[in-house]
Amino acid sequence: EVQLVESGGGLVQPGGSLRLSCAASGFAFSSYEMNWVRQAPGKGPEWVSYIGSSGSKIYYRDSVKGRFTISRDNAKNSLYLQMNSLRAEDTAVYYCARFSAWNWFDSWGQGTRVTVSS
Amino acid sequence: EIVLTQSPATLSLSPGERATLSCRASQSVTTYLAWYQQKPGQAPRLLIYDASNTATGIPARFSGSGSGTDFTLTISSLEPEDFALYYCQQRGNWPLTFGGGTKVEIK
Numbered sequence: 001e002v003q004l005v006e007s008g009g010g011l012v013q014p015g016g017s018l019r020l021s022c023a024a025s026g027f028a029f030s031s032y033e034m035n036w037v038r039q040a041p042g043k044g045p046e047w048v049s050y051i052g053s054s055g056s057k058i059y060y061r062d063s064v065k066g067r068f069t070i071s072r073d074n075a076k077n078s079l080y081l082q083m084n085s086l087r088a089e090d091t092a093v094y095y096c097a098r099f100s101a102w103n104w105f106d107s108w109g110q111g112t113r114v115t116v117s118s
Numbered sequence: 119e120i121v122l123t124q125s126p127a128t129l130s131l132s133p134g135e136r137a138t139l140s141c142r143a144s145q146s147v148t149t150y151l152a153w154y155q156q157k158p159g160q161a162p163r164l165l166i167y168d169a170s171n172t173a174t175g176i177p178a179r180f181s182g183s184g185s186g187t188d189f190t191l192t193i194s195s196l197e198p199e200d201f202a203l204y205y206c207q208q209r210g211n212w213p214l215t216f217g218g219g220t221k222v223e224i225k
Contacts, residue, residue: 047214061213108161
């Protein structure tokens with residue numbers, strides 16, 4: 001069974017940092033492209049960042065470029081999101097989401113909540 | 119950025135009725151469109167991909183159609199567990215984007 005378990009969320013002040021982790025199991029993690037998707041309270045999902053299976057291809061949405069860094073450790077079956085210079089508008093539940101063979105989000109974690117507030 | 123506009127925002131129907139949800143893209147995404155279902159406190163679940171392909175384990179009452187800029191998700195006969203939020207999502211261009219959602223509620 002595919003499992004994605006996020007951790008690392010919490011309450012942080014504006015300008016602060018957090019590092020999210022996603023532990024993957026039940027599939028060949030190193031063969032899959034992965035993403036972070038967030039969802040602000042009462043809003044639809046919003047794609048944040050993508051990383052290819054080897055880590056060599058990376059994309060970000062414009063609003064997080066220069067502040068967020070996606071990475072992965074295939075030996076540890078783990079995905080990460082380093083978030084710096086956090087803003088109130090980054091407040092959301094953050095999900096790690098696997099890309100299927102057809103590049104759709106076919107598996108999601110349960111999410112970890114990030115709240116940016118003073 | 120491709121903007122996806124979903125309509126209606128809310129659909130009030132009874133169990134057994136047919137639901138028709140719309141998603142319009144601001145520019146062509148060919149057939150690179152998916153539909154997700156989300157229930158309160160849960161992550162989205164993939165229902166339909168590439169506009170008309172049903173994801174693994176999804177009941178046959180769910181179907182998708184469309185291409186270019188206009189897409190439809192149809193639920194042929196609503197079951198109690200189908201009352202939820204539905205989002206469309208495109209991968210025709212980066213950044214990947216989602217629509218604002220349609221809530222299917224019990225009438």
